[in-house]
Amino acid sequence: MKNLNIKSAITNLLAVSLLTVISISFTVVAADKLEINTVATLRDHTEIDTQKEPNRIYKVVNKDIKQGRNYPMQPPIIPHTIRGYEVNRNNNKCMSCHSRHRTEKSQAPMVSVTHYMDRDGNFLADVSPRRYFCNQCHVIQLDAEPLIENSFIDMNSLMKSKTVNTDQH
């Protein structure tokens, strides 16, 4: 009898604890959903069963002025329109200005020498096949406001604030 009581008590306890665990996990999932919803920027919190009025299509920035890089390894962005520029097996329109033997005429920046290296570091005569498709890394910019506030801090600013802090000590 006593044994049975203990058993039932244990099962009760287990059930309760299990329930709490489940309910907690449910609230976590719900919280996640809310969180996701706040990041659902393109649809702008539109209900799932309604159609959103599409956003304006933004213009491509075409100022031909070099933009800064946010970190040293950032591929430079393209400061001009590239509508109709073909980059395929037959030809690469970008390279008709940016390749080594065209820059003198075009006065465009030359693609960096790393583009001429294969993965073993050997220099090739022309752009390496693995670096051929410019738009894999280099992109145009639109005159749009960012959809989400970006909290990225440039490493130089980080180092500056650090030196200021150590100075105060």
Place this chain on the structure above:
Amino acid sequence: MKNILLIGWRTLTKPSAYYSLGVLVIGGFIAGIIFWGGFNTALEATNTEEFCISCHEMENNVYEELKTTIHFTNRSGVRATCPDCHVPHKWTDKIARKMQASKEVWGTIFGTINTREKFLDHRKRLAQNEWTRLKANDSLECRNCHNFDYMDFTEQSERAAYQHSTALAAGEKTCIDCHKGIAHQLPDMKDVEGW
């Protein structure tokens, strides 16, 4: 055979015995108008986009490619059709081009480019035909719409304004030298100047 030809020749050289000069002159004049009008109407009928893309070689290759470009759809709705760029507007040049184009009829009958693969194989040669033609006539077909005298450089991007006000203005370069592949995809551009 010789006799029949002789009879025909004599009829043509002898003065008319039954019709008055007036009937012959006025009749000839009217018939001339009808034939000339008919010829020009037929010529104009072959000078339309519907006629060009009635061959699948044109519809499935070059016309499909044109659809994505600015000469097909743009902010102001002005459209270039095939003959606007590929047929000269002046009558004598047009007739000359039309005679050249009779080779294209030959091509379509014998299926020179009747598949995409065949078309791509011939693409460089075909493109070069058009480039040399436009180079030789100083990009006349471009200039039928794009008049250099009315270009507003301040409305152009800095790079475009620079090139247009120097190389193009001096006549060193013509439109097609830089603007290749603006309405159709490009062939392999190896050994093409400027690539």
